[in-house]
Amino acid sequence: MAAAHPSEDEPRYEQIGRDVFDDGGAAGGHDRLGPGYRGRPDGPNGPGGPSGPGRPASEEDDGGPAPVPFRISAAAAVRAAWADAAASFAKVSFWALLAAAVAAAGMTAYLLLGWFGVQGEEKPPPVVLYLLTGGALSLAAAILGSLWGFTRGGPAALTFPVRLLTCLLRGSALAVLSVGLLLGARAVLGGPGSVEYSVDPGSGLPETPVDAIPAPPGLEFLAVLLVLFEVGVFALVGIGFRALFRARLPGAMLTVLVLCAFAVGNFAAAFMLLPGTLVTERTSIPVNVERDNSGRYLAYECIGQPVRSETVLHSEHVMWLTAGNPAVLYWALASGQVPTGGDAGWVLASLQRSTEGPVWDVACINGVPSDEVQPGFPLSVIGIAGQLGTAAAVTAAGALAGRRRART
Secondary structure (H helix, E strand, C coil), X not given: CCCCCCCCCCCCCCCCCCCCCCCCCCCCCCCCXXXXXXXXXXXXXXXXXXXXXXXXXXXXXXXXCCCCCHHHHHHHHHHHHHHHHXXXXXXXXXXXXXXXXHHHHHXXXXXXXXXXXXXXXXXXXXXXXXXXXXXXXXXXXXXXXXXXXXXXXXXXXXXXXXXXHHHHHXXXXXXXXXXXXXXXXXXXXXXXXXXXXXXXXXXXXXXXXCCCCCCCCHHHHHHHHHHHHHHHHHXXXXXXXXXXXXXXXXXXXXXXXXXXXXXHHHHHHHHHHHHHHEEEEEEEEXXXXXXXXXXXXXXXXXXXXXXXXXXXXCHHHCHHHHHHCHHHHHHHXXXXXXXXCCHHHHHHHHHHHHHHXXXXXXXXXXXCCHHHCCCCCCHHHHHHHHHHHHHHHHHHHHHHHXXXXXXX
């Protein structure tokens, strides 16, 4: 019997089945569904079915490349960075640049020692020249890091980790030469007979004489860490500014501006603003006073009303500006290893305490005893946070600019 055909007034339904959807039939709809369909004719539950992994690309992913495992991408980044750094290690010009930077740091420390008038003595205090050399090496690391970061930079943001790792590998070579300079300075300044270490009868530990270089490897290890840190931070600044603009000149100008602000500008701004923090405060009478060897207050109580007037310097209002300076950061971190009995130790301790204000130099300001004084934030923490924050902001701006250009 012939199949009955529906009359014209009956509803018509769209046909479904083998000829429309790929359910494993010979006339599956793999080609009918268009190029966006990625299935295979393996049945409804197979890899090409509606519930299998071969469903349309719009339901599976965005059609982009498959994600690469982190281990593979990290290994590729390390190989690329090492290849770039190894090419630099093979060049004589690279080592000549590092040698010039290290020599300039040592010469700068020696000239600063003479400028401060210490060189006029029979023999300069060893620890002063040593600390000045460490600070100058930190500044050299910041300069080279920004240079390497900018010259290795570019508009593409996806290679930021490779560029940073390349700069850190280069910085490791600078750190090795820096330690060599410090060890040479120790051999010259702290030779036999010039530095004699005694033993503290209370603790049984060796005591560092006043103005002598502390026993190794504390300051040398600190120099290595800070050289690598400064290279990494300022390399990020250079990379970020290079990626922020298509042209090189605007990024180069901003990189130099930020570098000068951290190396010189913060010092200049702080010391220009420092006289303005000299004010007159009311004080009361301190009792039960405890002082350290330098005469600085350790503890005190206050009696009476604050009726006396004292001129005090609120250095905490401006000295935090200097914390981001690479040399100041080295000195702040080294302050705990240098004896406070000498001039160098006293200066470092005063620098570290500059964020605490005058409360330990002038007692009972506004009648506040020592146990109610709020502790100051460590200068080293302020410096590290300031440098990292600046590098992160510049790098993020460069990455966003690079991605925006890639989309357009």
